[in-house]
Amino acid sequence: MKTLQKITLAFFVFLSINAAAQETIIPEIKYADLEKYIELAKQNFPRKKMYDVMKESSKVAIPLANLSYLDIFTGSYFYRPEDRSVLNPVNPYSVNGFQFGINVNLGNLLSKPFLVKRAKLEYKVLEYQAEEYNLTIAQEVRGRYYDYIQTITLLKLNTQMAQENKGVSESLRNRFEKGEITLDAYNQSRINQFNSMQAKIQAETTYLKAKDLLEQIIGSKLSDVK
Template sequence: MKRISLVVLALFLGFATQAQVVKTDTSVLLKLPPDPARIARFKEKLVELALQHPDMKQYAIKKQINKYELNSTGAQWLNHFNAAGNLNEFTLKGGSSNNTFFPRYNFGVVLPIGNLIKIPNDVKRVRAEKKVLESQQESDALTIKATVLQLYEEYAANKQLFELHMPLVEDALLNYQQAEEKFRAGDETVSIELYKEAYRAYNGEMAKKILLEKELRQSKLKLEEMVGTTLEQVLLQI
């Protein structure tokens, strides 16, 4: 009776193990190019795509707005000039030559003294805002570059850790399967304690695999979010 119970336990653990053997998500195991030069191009392409992010494209619009504001500010000088046609030129027809006494056009300039300082300063301010805008764009570009490269290193490291752990999972599974086979065959060298220990060891390695795979998947998603496309697509472009 005791032997039957142990066999039932073995069968139960065997079914539990089969349920835990989950296929690895191959989409996270991107095959990175072994060539250092190609890896460098891959990183450059990642940075290039990240710099096309909508947050960076707004700088082109802001620069255009700054250009419009500069033109508008410089045109303020024209507000102080006025010109008008003389009414006599158009209404007195067929009159004597005395009509030529009146000028045909009137020109005038009204220039508040304060504007001699205000308008040039406004122009300088708009130009200074352009320099600040360019500085911000350069700073953001450097930040994005650093972030992308950091995310790449995290993905590459997580990928390597995951790949290094896979043989441990396979060894634990093989050890458990061998213990299970001997235990079911009645091999006295494999006690129920050894059998259960092999099962727990395999379970522990599977738990680590799941966590490592999760971290790998998350690091891949973060990097893809920055560049706006999948890493597989990026590899096709280099």
Template structure:
């Protein structure tokens, strides 16, 4: 008797271990599939591309702010044709004719450059933060819509099963009613139940389509395209 109990306990432990392993594998597979859904939404959803565009613009603004030193420099020139002449009344005064050039430095623009660079870098950080925040948002939203879709599919399966069972019961009671073994009230009650299950099934199908469409809105592609 003790040996039988030991073998029974041994087989139970093996069975529990196999069930646990199967559940773990299924959970891991589901997690990988959900991650593929999230990655697809990250790639295809237009708002994600908009956040990346904002980051690119912020990077360009940093470059513009860093090279704004050139804005502080102004180059001007004056061209007078001819040669240099000396004033005969005042020989110390001469007039240079030809090309005259000058470089001017705007101190205000030069001093403002560090703050402009800092502001541009802060704008880049804000753009990254906004993108990271929306990554969390879209990840959560994809999961919620996927779980709702799974729930709707499960509800549809239950409604299909219930309708099939009611259909079988209707066939059986119809046969008995025709033989006089069941009353009309009982037959009519099953007919009403079958009709109600049909209507519920139609609503369940619509719920599946709506949930699937909501999920595909984020994915940017058909759910069937993600394996």
């Protein structure tokens, strides 16, 4: 039992020394790459494209609202041949030939300024929403990128631990075969090796998921980003 404790203690001291060089992920963060990912997300993410289309549609509605001022006026004309008798001889305004008229819809006249103003306000609202979404998507990209960097670091540590556990287990197997350590000490090393390999596989899965999430939001493979 004392031999097992010494081996375990020495192993964790060794790991602690090797892990000291990876106490932080901050040096791994490349802000130039992060800015590229944010710009790609703004260009490619479907929801961002939807906001852009909505904003453009609202922008088009403004000149259409201005042109709708013409709806206020309606023109009409009446033609009566010159060789016909007048419709009403008493009414001097009822004559032969062409008669033109323009009608003004007062309801439309009063409502048009408000409709134009509403179209402009709706466009302004969509502008603000697009600006807000730019901030939101930038923050989302940052979060996914930091998670991605974290998974890379954890994968490196777990891979290193798995390799070192494998080396320790093989060394103890040789010592066990020579009768230098007990079966319990050898079995414990195998358990440690299994646990570290399992942690490595979990770290690989977490890394792949984080990578997929980052690529999803930027709309491009990380390997394609220059």
